[in-house]
Amino acid sequence: MTLAKETLVEMYLRMNHARLFEEKVAWFFSRGMVHGTTHLSVGEEASGVASCMALEEGDLVSLTHRGHSQAVGFGLDINRMMAELLGKETGYCKGKGGSMHIADIESGNLGANGIVGGGFCISAGAALTQQYKKTGKVVLCFAGDGATNEGSFHEALNLASIWKLPVIFFIENNLYAMSTPIEKHMNIQDIADRAKSYGIPGIVVDGNDPLEIYETVAKAAQEVRKGKGPVLIESKTYRWLGHSKSDAQAYRTKEELAEWKLKDPIKRLRNFMIDNKMMTAEEMDKLEEQAKQNIEAAVKFASDSPEPPIESVLEDVYA
Amino acid sequence: MEMKEMTYKDAIKLAMSEEMRKDENIIFIGEDIGLYGGAFGVSVGMFEEFGEERVRDTPISEAVIAGAAAGAAATGLRPICEMMFGDFITIAMDNLVNQAAKMRYMFGGKAKVPMTMRLPFGSGTGAAAQHTQSLEAWLCHVPGLKVVSASTPAEAKGLLKAAIRDDNPVCFIEHKLLYKMKGEVPVDDEYIVPLGVSDVKREGTDVTIVSYGTMLYRVLEAAEAVAKEGISVEVIDPRTLYPMDTATIIESVKKTGRAIVVHEACKTGGLGGEIAAAISESEAFDFLDAPVLRLGGLDTPIPYNRNLEAAAIPTVDKIKDAIYKVMNR
Ligand SMILES: Cc1ncc(C[n+]2csc(CCOP(=O)(O)OP(=O)(O)O)c2C)c(N)n1
Ligand SMILES: [Mg+2]
Numbered sequence: 001m002t003l004a005k006e007t008l009v010e011m012y013l014r015m016n017h018a019r020l021f022e023e024k025v026a027w028f029f030s031r032g033m034v035h036g037t038t039h040l041s042v043g044e045e046a047s048g049v050a051s052c053m054a055l056e057e058g059d060l061v062s063l064t065h066r067g068h069s070q071a072v073g074f075g076l077d078i079n080r081m082m083a084e085l086l087g088k089e090t091g092y093c094k095g096k097g098g099s100m101h102i103a104d105i106e107s108g109n110l111g112a113n114g115i116v117g118g119g120f121c122i123s124a125g126a127a128l129t130q131q132y133k134k135t136g137k138v139v140l141c142f143a144g145d146g147a148t149n150e151g152s153f154h155e156a157l158n159l160a161s162i163w164k165l166p167v168i169f170f171i172e173n174n175l176y177a178m179s180t181p182i183e184k185h186m187n188i189q190d191i192a193d194r195a196k197s198y199g200i201p202g203i204v205v206d207g208n209d210p211l212e213i214y215e216t217v218a219k220a221a222q223e224v225r226k227g228k229g230p231v232l233i234e235s236k237t238y239r240w241l242g243h244s245k246s247d248a249q250a251y252r253t254k255e256e257l258a259e260w261k262l263k264d265p266i267k268r269l270r271n272f273m274i275d276n277k278m279m280t281a282e283e284m285d286k287l288e289e290q291a292k293q294n295i296e297a298a299v300k301f302a303s304d305s306p307e308p309p310i311e312s313v314l315e316d317v318y319a
Numbered sequence: 320m321e322m323k324e325m326t327y328k329d330a331i332k333l334a335m336s337e338e339m340r341k342d343e344n345i346i347f348i349g350e351d352i353g354l355y356g357g358a359f360g361v362s363v364g365m366f367e368e369f370g371e372e373r374v375r376d377t378p379i380s381e382a383v384i385a386g387a388a389a390g391a392a393a394t395g396l397r398p399i400c401e402m403m404f405g406d407f408i409t410i411a412m413d414n415l416v417n418q419a420a421k422m423r424y425m426f427g428g429k430a431k432v433p434m435t436m437r438l439p440f441g442s443g444t445g446a447a448a449q450h451t452q453s454l455e456a457w458l459c460h461v462p463g464l465k466v467v468s469a470s471t472p473a474e475a476k477g478l479l480k481a482a483i484r485d486d487n488p489v490c491f492i493e494h495k496l497l498y499k500m501k502g503e504v505p506v507d508d509e510y511i512v513p514l515g516v517s518d519v520k521r522e523g524t525d526v527t528i529v530s531y532g533t534m535l536y537r538v539l540e541a542a543e544a545v546a547k548e549g550i551s552v553e554v555i556d557p558r559t560l561y562p563m564d565t566a567t568i569i570e571s572v573k574k575t576g577r578a579i580v581v582h583e584a585c586k587t588g589g590l591g592g593e594i595a596a597a598i599s600e601s602e603a604f605d606f607l608d609a610p611v612l613r614l615g616g617l618d619t620p621i622p623y624n625r626n627l628e629a630a631a632i633p634t635v636d637k638i639k640d641a642i643y644k645v646m647n648r
Binding site: 308 | 351446
């Protein structure tokens, strides 16, 4: 599969948006400008962005607690994302959700989720809607390695497999569930192997290779769209920062982190595009500069936006 | 009594550690409680002291935490569990409600399920709707479960030790905002606060306010404020939410003739209704000079925005207004 230059340019821009967005968020937290907590996906941008970009218009996604890259990848407006982080009325959830709940059902984003494993079952349900209404759309359900130990993972995969639901379960295996290394929380090497129990395809991809991810998801979506039932994709990657706002990271070594930093997915895409003479280094620099400006604009939009009115606390409990 | 100043969370760790030193059948299980020391750092150092046999990190699987604890408890261990956030009890609920809570009764009294389920509840952290709930009323509604809520570091130690020694499944509620609170804690490793005994946190003669958790401190602040205006408030902390020592509350209301219940949990279906009914059904009814008031959280999920979050639960001002109302001022 050869990807069009425009697609790669857009992918590169979104990956940069994702990283810069999160660097801003980290800065906000360090200055006490936002409260609560946040889970950053720096280093995992290929997983979140390239996978979403392989979808078609109208397909759906369900995001994790570590969902900023996924949301940016799906094409959400970074202005409204930033506003949500600041709890503003113009945010995707009118300031009621924050980092862990960025959602936009209208555009097919079923939301980031504060419940680990919370996305599996609702994704199966959203896929049921697509099947029932014959929309031809698929659901891309994100989850972490740790999440696949929840009962909901197994129940959703089983249901989706027997009903042949159009859903791709996309596992971002970053080798840790909070502080727990994967070898201490499951007895297998590849999460993709779990697909066998449900008689569905299980595929491992290099989670820091945006092109491989794009191709794999695009191909899986094609099959899933034909009604062949769900697919499980395991994207092996690594988070560069702590689990959440407060994390001393005593559970991993500096060497391990340094090794993974060499596999920076953003640099990788940059080099690919330059090496393949799609773009010059100067053009790539310009894209990066544009991404920076877009993020600054998002911060301005968010900062200038109004706080939600206090009365809104009572709104939207029921339809 | 020899005392030592420590935080609420260190008092919890002390209670667990002291009990684990005394009884090797006690194990501690939960997510990231080992080397990491728990999401709120409650168990920092316990892994080093007790080792991985007894301080066990689990996968992210709340159902099996509760269920394995129930099974282990019924067969001779005394597990302490930590839910990383109390909200995740929803995932553990089947094992807690349909297994742990019912075994003894269902089996004709032939089982004992001595397990403790620690639950960090409450809002004020900006963690939004799925990490801030106060679900104690759900738990109190299940026969077979005991439910405890500690408000001070000393009580956290004493009540948790009582919970661990109890032969029933006990849900132990910790309010996240109290973790860093400091207080004098008895060093005696036999210091126990018995379950089922309310505590009068402030004596007064005009109004009885029942409260627990962080709301207790707002109530005490409101009581202090209205004292300057000549209103004397008695504040009662039930400490054990089930089985609750309502006798202490009823006695107090007979003296004051007015009662308010304040909790952070949503008002509808909250314990406020239960406590108000217990007062109305008792001999205190004849002493009432005003309707019993309930002050609870709004019937909404907890929102993320700081101001909205603050507006979702009772404030000192709202508590003062309730006091004026029952005092007809
Ligand atoms: C049901 C539930 N249990 C526990 C948590 C607390 N928690 C949040 S993220 C996390 C680790 C998740 O690990 P993984 O699924 O691998 O995703 P990652 O954070 O590595 O992206 C935990 C334990 C939660 N939010 N929900
Ligand atoms: Mg992980």
